[in-house]
Amino acid sequence: MMANGGGALGFFYESQKSIDLVNLEQKKEVALKAVPSELAPVKPEARILVLYTGGTIGMRVNPNGVYAPEADYLVGMLKKLPMFHDEEFGNRLKGTEYEKYLVMPISREGRRIFYLVVEYTPLMDSSNMTMEDWGKIATDIKEEYDNYDGFVVLHGTDTMAYTASALSFICENLGKPIILTGSQIPIFEIRSDGRDNFLSSLIVAGHYYIPEVLICFDNKVFRGNRCMKNDSGSFAAFVSPNLPPLATLEININVDWAAVFRCTNTEKFVIQTKMCENVGLLRIFPGITSQTVRAFLTPPMQGVVLQTYGAGNAPDNRPDLLKIFQEATNWGVLIVNITQCTRGSVQASYNTGKTLVDAGVIPGGDMTPEASLAKLSYVLSKDNWNFQKKRKMIKRNLRGEMTVVTKEEISIMDLEIIDSVAKTLCLSSRDEIVKLRDALYPNLLCAAAKIGDVPALEKLRQTGANLSAQNQDGRTALHIASREGHWSVVQYLLNHGTSIHTRDHHGHTPLIDAVQGQHLRIIKILVKTGGTLILHPSRLAMELCSSAAQNDIESLKAWCAAGIDVNSADYDNRTALHVAVTKKNKEAYEFLLDSGARWDLPDSFGNTAISIAGDQGDEELETLMRSRYLYPPVHTISPPDSPS
Numbered sequence: 001m002m003a004n005g006g007g008a009l010g011f012f013y014e015s016q017k018s019i020d021l022v023n024l025e026q027k028k029e030v031a032l033k034a035v036p037s038e039l040a041p042v043k044p045e046a047r048i049l050v051l052y053t054g055g056t057i058g059m060r061v062n063p064n065g066v067y068a069p070e071a072d073y074l075v076g077m078l079k080k081l082p083m084f085h086d087e088e089f090g091n092r093l094k095g096t097e098y099e100k101y102l103v104m105p106i107s108r109e110g111r112r113i114f115y116l117v118v119e120y121t122p123l124m125d126s127s128n129m130t131m132e133d134w135g136k137i138a139t140d141i142k143e144e145y146d147n148y149d150g151f152v153v154l155h156g157t158d159t160m161a162y163t164a165s166a167l168s169f170i171c172e173n174l175g176k177p178i179i180l181t182g183s184q185i186p187i188f189e190i191r192s193d194g195r196d197n198f199l200s201s202l203i204v205a206g207h208y209y210i211p212e213v214l215i216c217f218d219n220k221v222f223r224g225n226r227c228m229k230n231d232s233g234s235f236a237a238f239v240s241p242n243l244p245p246l247a248t249l250e251i252n253i254n255v256d257w258a259a260v261f262r263c264t265n266t267e268k269f270v271i272q273t274k275m276c277e278n279v280g281l282l283r284i285f286p287g288i289t290s291q292t293v294r295a296f297l298t299p300p301m302q303g304v305v306l307q308t309y310g311a312g313n314a315p316d317n318r319p320d321l322l323k324i325f326q327e328a329t330n331w332g333v334l335i336v337n338i339t340q341c342t343r344g345s346v347q348a349s350y351n352t353g354k355t356l357v358d359a360g361v362i363p364g365g366d367m368t369p370e371a372s373l374a375k376l377s378y379v380l381s382k383d384n385w386n387f388q389k390k391r392k393m394i395k396r397n398l399r400g401e402m403t404v405v406t407k408e409e410i411s412i413m414d415l416e417i418i419d420s421v422a423k424t425l426c427l428s429s430r431d432e433i434v435k436l437r438d439a440l441y442p443n444l445l446c447a448a449a450k451i452g453d454v455p456a457l458e459k460l461r462q463t464g465a466n467l468s469a470q471n472q473d474g475r476t477a478l479h480i481a482s483r484e485g486h487w488s489v490v491q492y493l494l495n496h497g498t499s500i501h502t503r504d505h506h507g508h509t510p511l512i513d514a515v516q517g518q519h520l521r522i523i524k525i526l527v528k529t530g531g532t533l534i535l536h537p538s539r540l541a542m543e544l545c546s547s548a549a550q551n552d553i554e555s556l557k558a559w560c561a562a563g564i565d566v567n568s569a570d571y572d573n574r575t576a577l578h579v580a581v582t583k584k585n586k587e588a589y590e591f592l593l594d595s596g597a598r599w600d601l602p603d604s605f606g607n608t609a610i611s612i613a614g615d616q617g618d619e620e621l622e623t624l625m626r627s628r629y630l631y632p633p634v635h636t637i638s639p640p641d642s643p644s
């Protein structure tokens with residue numbers, strides 16, 4: 001299945017290419033038609049990429065009287081529904097880079113969501129999904145990862161749990177929400193669950209930085225690799241038997257931040273699309289023959305999910321079976337034991353379960369069949385892992401797919417301030433105190449970050465704080481620590497999975513704070529982890545021009561360390577080099593030239609940096625530009641390793 005890469009995704013590139021490659025006149029025209037400032041949303045807009053793979057949600061009844069996906073139908077219909085598209089606002093985006101986007105009305109939270117629907121060709125009933133299709137979805141997300149705040153995948157319900165489980169492993173170091181949704185009734189029928197499911201997915205993806213692969217259905221947001229399709233006729237089609245929903249959409253949207261799974265390293269988002277196909281699911285039943293089991297475990301089988309009884313039990317009076325399991329393990333087959341029960345976990349608490357462990361079978365905890373298969377497929381495809389490493393990784397909780405025994409939740413009363421405020425307010429019930437905690441924690445986290453107090457952050461974390469919590473201004477502890485230059489706090493927060501993509505109410509990510517604080521080492525680690533600035537080119541140009549005008553080399557170094565294009569131009573196509581030369585700021589223009597600034601770019605009045613030097617009679621600079629910077633070398637400014 002190919003996303004019509006020549007179509008919408010290709011459009012996206014074309015639009016990017018056209019903006020990048022357009023000659024200056026056209027660029028000016030496009031720039032002038034950018035989102036007019038008075039249209040700029042009250043808070044930063046959220047940008048969502050929607051990958052429409054198929055499923056009932058966009059189907060129509062075809063001439064044969066059965067549901068079938070229909071190409072080029074969904075977007076046109078969405079434009080007619082006011083909750084999906086603000087037509088008046090949308091019309092004003094014609095000619096801008098947002099022309100192809102649908103735009104939702106401003107949400108209750110004050111944010112306007114822009115979303116681009118990429119329709120796959122062919123649209124599929126999800127029964128036809130393959131591992132290759134999983135790889136295609138992940139690749140499309142990876143290619144656009146920095147351009148969007150979140151991703152929604154419209155998908156059939158029949159295999160949605162398989163795709164969500166697979167994507168949860170394929171996407172490594174995920175920092176943004178990927179939400180799969182669909183419906184039981186097509187979205188454009190009079191009665192449909194599709195409208196709510198799709199709207200909820202867009203709103204959650206556009207407002208909540210839940211860095212996981214999720215399934216949004218029937219006003220609940222589940223961790224994707226905990227789900228299974230449980231009811232083919234109900235709007236409550238999915239269940240997550242061993243983990244409550246991560247969010248519920250009622251009058252309010254309630255996110256259980258303490259349950260959100262976060263990757264705790266500082267690596268960039270990557271995808272591993274290679275998946276092992278030699279996996280299978282064997283459900284044992286009374287009287288199963290050893291021939292059946294042996295046939296199933298024979299090469300090329302490499303990984304088997306063994307579905308056993310109760311808490312993970314199989315006959316312990318069948319040495320023939322146990323012998324086959326041991327032989328298969330010795331051959332290098334990974335066998336994971338999960339329960340046939342919808343809910344519950346495999347523990348080696350019975351002898352019948354322990355005999356399996358002794359035969360080399362790995363307890364799979366409370367994993368679902370879908371997650372177990374996906375995990376086996378993912379782990380087995382890691383060619384650089386030996387068999388023991390693969391066995392170890394199957395046992396490990398990689399993406400929140402299994403419950404690990406957590407130490408007793410430390411009472412939130414351990415935090416004196418909560419205790420004393422609760423007493424002052426005469427609060428006593430746990431719910432009230434949890435609400436108080438959730439109200440206070442964001443500011444306590446920011447206060448601790450402000451003074452660089454890592455122990456205080458750890459104490460707050462241990463009592464249930466969500467380290468990515470946003471204060472009233474949308475700022476997180478990572479924003480504050482990045483602005484203040486507290487390296488130890490930044491390291492602590494990143495190592496505990498704090499989101500680097502959270503944007504405050506000014507649209508700023510922590511990376512912008514680090515740049516404004518000119519903390520090069522923090523800039524470096526945030527960029528390494530995948531942080532982006534998300535700044536409009538003209539806004540960026542104004543920052544660079546301002547620094548050039550003040551001859552502020554440190555600021556220019558910080559912006560360059562964040563990976564900006566030093567040739568960014570403002571609304572008059574002025575670049576920082578134009579300004580530095582005009583102001584005769586020698587350090588600034590030499591730094592900019594060393595960083596790849598071009599002296600031949602004309603502004604809206606036809607002036608280039610070199611013509612400005614000529615007009616000023618600065619022949620030395622003219623000669624320097626022509627001799628040393630004919631085609632400016634691109635120098636990457638690597639921040640010093642010394643503490644910032």
Ligand SMILES: NC(=O)C[C@H](N)C(=O)O
Nearest residue numbers: 055056125126156157158
């Ligand atoms: N409700 C649905 O989407 C079912 C459909 N057969 C699918 O999985 O694509």
